[in-house]
Amino acid sequence: MIRGTDVAPGTLLLATAELADPNFAHTVVMLLDVNDEGALGIVLNRPSPVLVAEVLEPWGALCAEPEVLFRGGPVSPDGALAIALLRDSEDVPVGFRTVVGRLGMLDLDTPVELVDGGIGGVRVYAGYAGWGAEQLQEEIAEGSWYVVAGEAGDAFRADTTDLWRDVLRRQPGHLAWHTTRPVDPNLN
Template sequence: MGALSGALLVATPVIDSGPFLRSVVFVLDHDEDGSLGVIVNRPLDSDVEDVLPEWADLVNAPVCLFDGGPVGIDSALALGVVTDIVPPDGWQQMTGRVGLVDLDGPLPPGGSLAGLRVFAGYAGWGPQQLEAEIEEGAWLVVEAREGDLISPQPETLWRDVLRRQDDDVRFWATFPDDPSAN
């Protein structure tokens, strides 16, 4: 795992359109070959029950699929936050209590997960691409909190994460949805 693995990428106003507009991305992997993450604040209209019915009872609210990003949108991956020291089978640690959950494996026993999110697709960057985007000011790199990944109000996450920052970037949370109408 690289230096950015386990961090959040928060889209800045430099990104003014497309799939990453006001997105919050959890970085799953970052190394010399590139970066991989999932957008954690884009709930979809699709219910987990419709796609992976056996997992629906384990997913926390909102119980829907999330748009993980523009790559591999026909595949699903899941992030789970474990509750105890002994993780369930099929859970692969990413950072702290956060890890990938094998959706083809056995269902984790009740109470072993504090939260679970299922994502359709993911975000990917080639070698040095993410670093270049960070340098041009498109992304703010901040510490991830477990609660960010399973927030019951993902639609407010972009502003919530910005507001908790210690420096002036917290004021980006007040950036209007349409700056041209200002």
């Protein structure tokens, strides 16, 4: 587990049972930007039934399975944000901004022809999760989030149903034990 003060782009936040906000219940959030003004991330495990091709037609063909729009968070749910995985870290297309390794944010205003071939997969999110300065640190300190290292594959899983459990299970030590914790410990 990463120390709570070590949040950085690419870090994952896993909602704990202490987090009361229904927008984030049982979510996995990948941080895309962290600075003195706050943090921005996307919820990785909330697919919608809406196909990307229905909303952003030219991007549908480049989307990773499932080719649906994901609900990225409660902020600006009418806007779209995309992440992409480069095929080759040495060949960075126009409109791509690296987050960590080959994973980055993709500007959806970029013509598809300029990125096709250089991108191994795209995922599009409606909305995002955002925190003001120190807000995320306070939520971590109060026990709302487990802070763990992310992997590029976490953002492109075809089936995100068990993502929270699988990410937690791969953690060292006692943290992995939380995968067996019941939603309501009083029922145990």
